[in-house]
Amino acid sequence: MIKKNIKTGIIIPYPAFEEKKYKDELLALVTHLKSLTLESILHNKVFRVSFNRSIRQDDVVDDLTLIIAYIKVKVESEVTKLVNSLNVRATKINLFNRNAFTNLIQESFKTSPVIELEPLNIEQELKLWAYENARLIKSIPQQMLNKVADSVVIAVRNRHSISTLAGSLHKAFDIGKHRAKIIARDQIAKLNGCLTRHRNLALGITQYKWLTCRDERVRASHIVLEGKICSWADSSTFKNNINDISWQQRSSIGGATFHPGLDIMCRCTSIAIL
Numbered sequence: 001m002i003k004k005n006i007k008t009g010i011i012i013p014y015p016a017f018e019e020k021k022y023k024d025e026l027l028a029l030v031t032h033l034k035s036l037t038l039e040s041i042l043h044n045k046v047f048r049v050s051f052n053r054s055i056r057q058d059d060v061v062d063d064l065t066l067i068i069a070y071i072k073v074k075v076e077s078e079v080t081k082l083v084n085s086l087n088v089r090a091t092k093i094n095l096f097n098r099n100a101f102t103n104l105i106q107e108s109f110k111t112s113p114v115i116e117l118e119p120l121n122i123e124q125e126l127k128l129w130a131y132e133n134a135r136l137i138k139s140i141p142q143q144m145l146n147k148v149a150d151s152v153v154i155a156v157r158n159r160h161s162i163s164t165l166a167g168s169l170h171k172a173f174d175i176g177k178h179r180a181k182i183i184a185r186d187q188i189a190k191l192n193g194c195l196t197r198h199r200n201l202a203l204g205i206t207q208y209k210w211l212t213c214r215d216e217r218v219r220a221s222h223i224v225l226e227g228k229i230c231s232w233a234d235s236s237t238f239k240n241n242i243n244d245i246s247w248q249q250r251s252s253i254g255g256a257t258f259h260p261g262l263d264i265m266c267r268c269t270s271i272a273i274l
Helices: 017-041 045-057 061-084 086-109 118-157 164-201
Strands: 207-211 229-231 235-241 271-273
Touching: 017 061, 017 086, 017 118, 017 164, 045 061, 045 086, 045 118, 045 164, 045 207, 061 086, 061 118, 086 118, 118 164, 164 271
Parallel strands: none
Antiparallel strands: 207 229, 207 271, 229 235
């Protein structure tokens, strides 16, 4: 049997700068929501009187409803601005990925081949990403304000003090900040990973080697795929080396059934097999 020689390309880098910008903008939205909430609830004398009275009379719903509506209106323009910037952000990530892929081909073949770097499904991928992230951005104020309302209701029903309510609100917004960071990291990685897959397939590159970050944060289902040969056409299979004839199921070793970057918060990357 003639053994194949593996020629691997360089790794497509990660657009960390775009992630940081996205994260900062989402965190700014959460911080604004928090500021408005504290001002409208904890620092609002009218609400505090209503809250203290409601502990005895169960009468704070009207004030809370007005406050939630007020906050929604105040952050609406900020949410709209973020949503409207998604197409530009997606285009920048695509340009980053395209340039990195061009460098990969030139470095690997020591030439500048005429290649099609914009597969037809790239545009569709960018639109899908913008659509999904618009939903995620709009969900941030909705989820945060739901937590605010829940915190007030729980405080009233359990006759908690305003200071106890304050602790609950601060905790809720800490969770909101964590979610904003997750969205930024997860979504940038997903788009970069999808673009890498499309460009590999467009050039007839059908296989890649899985590479983890090799640190303590890597999940067990990703560690087992380290160095495995994988197929862009089927994320459920792997081979131990390029000369293996048959593919094995990733489930047999507890491996993730996603391509690098597509599992939630995945930091793994692919090395194209040329």
